[in-house]
Amino acid sequence: MKSPLPSLGNAIQRALQLDLFGDFLLSERLRSPTPAATPVLTPQPGKPAVQAPVPSPTLPVTDTVTAPRAGDLRRLLLQGTWLTYQLQRSKRRSIGFLINEDGLRVTAPRWVTLADIEKAIHEKQAWILRKLAERRELTARRLRPAMEWRDGARLPYLGNEITLRIAPGAANAAHFCHEANELLISLPHEASEQQLKDRVQAWLQQEARREFNQRLPVFAEKLNVRYHSMTLSAATTRWGSCTSQGKIRLNWRLIHFSPQIIDYVVAHELAHLREMNHSPRFWATVQSVFPDFETARHQLRQHVSADLPEF
Known part of the structure; x- marks a missing residue:
């Protein structure tokens, strides 16, 4: 996909x-122009007064x-x-x-x-x-300005935003605090920005794998299909793919999006195990397990690179 x-x-x-x-x-809005007063030229001796020509009314332009x-x-x-x-x-x-x-x-x-x-x-x-x-x-x-990799930065996660917290530590570690909705990253004091990005990315990929492995069996059972394996993808042109052997690849960046969008992609790829195409029968198969797939597909199409942090 x-x-x-x-x-x-x-x-x-x-x-x-x-x-x-x-x-x-x-x-521009259509509105009738306000009639302007008609000026009268001062008559010359022996000649009648003459009205000045009135310009043709035009529609006002509100924007350039x-x-x-x-x-x-x-x-x-x-x-x-x-x-x-x-x-x-x-x-x-x-x-x-x-x-x-x-x-x-x-x-x-x-x-x-x-x-x-x-x-x-x-x-x-x-x-x-x-x-x-x-x-x-x-x-x-x-x-929108690009994300700044610093303490207090906001990071998209499962359709919401979490706060990035950086603390000095001897070893690289990541811990998500659900109560505060914060991701705590421990890094050595001399760590570079790229090291911070790598640690955050590793945590997001870990979360993506966990989320995908929870959702795949649910929709596989609904579709009565079996998949062979699931691997993470970092593709730049696809959110997911499925082979006829049942090998599923899902883009880890889906973890940035809502569970509804993740479910749509999971259902989409598993539906290919019944229809290896994008025919009307395929979309009917997707709809049978995910009735609101059109909304989720539209939402996914609205996301562009500016929505996602660069690693």
Whole structure:
């Protein structure tokens, strides 16, 4: 099962190729402009008073936006919000949507009318607005400062956060205090930051192995399947995998996420022992033991490298 992990920064860009246009949605509201007073020019002797021309009313723009650099720029109102997009004509036979670093680009055959193009955008507006929200969240995550490896740092663990506590000690040791929700790491005074990272990672992998070995038998029994073995994975492109021989590999970084997400990945991989594919029958098998799998799958897809500490 594919995953968005640390070196997956580029993979995330590819996976989100169709939702990189959040910065090009203008949050303008339709409101009637306030009529301005009509100025009257002072009449000259012997001539009637003349009214100055009144400018045509325009919709106010509440946000600024950097427009795409090339193509025919157009705007379309979607649910009270103005969407700026780039329209490009081509020899293709259908309307295509592409999101790149410049925003939304719509490519359409020369013979397709503008009305049909806008109709196609309206038909996909739910998808567009959903992807916009995902893009904004992704951008916000990337702006978050990287984790500082120090006493008092916060570390994601089983969907929550625990506090890292560092204490001087002769030997490397780790102890989790459930009452205080703290992970105590004992290290020699002269220990480096990398030694701290290695100790924390070893503890997390230990916890991941324990958690996976608890959940695998539960879902194996529900699916009436047998798996051969489970090993930890540090893959950068997959959360888990399963062979036809029943060898399960689960990414130890899943320990950062909620038990619901872990259960989904476990059920997903074990379901492959009945269906070695991603057919409708496979997803029906997953759903039979994990009814809310779509929610968990969506949550897992929202996680990017910025969510996880770097080791």
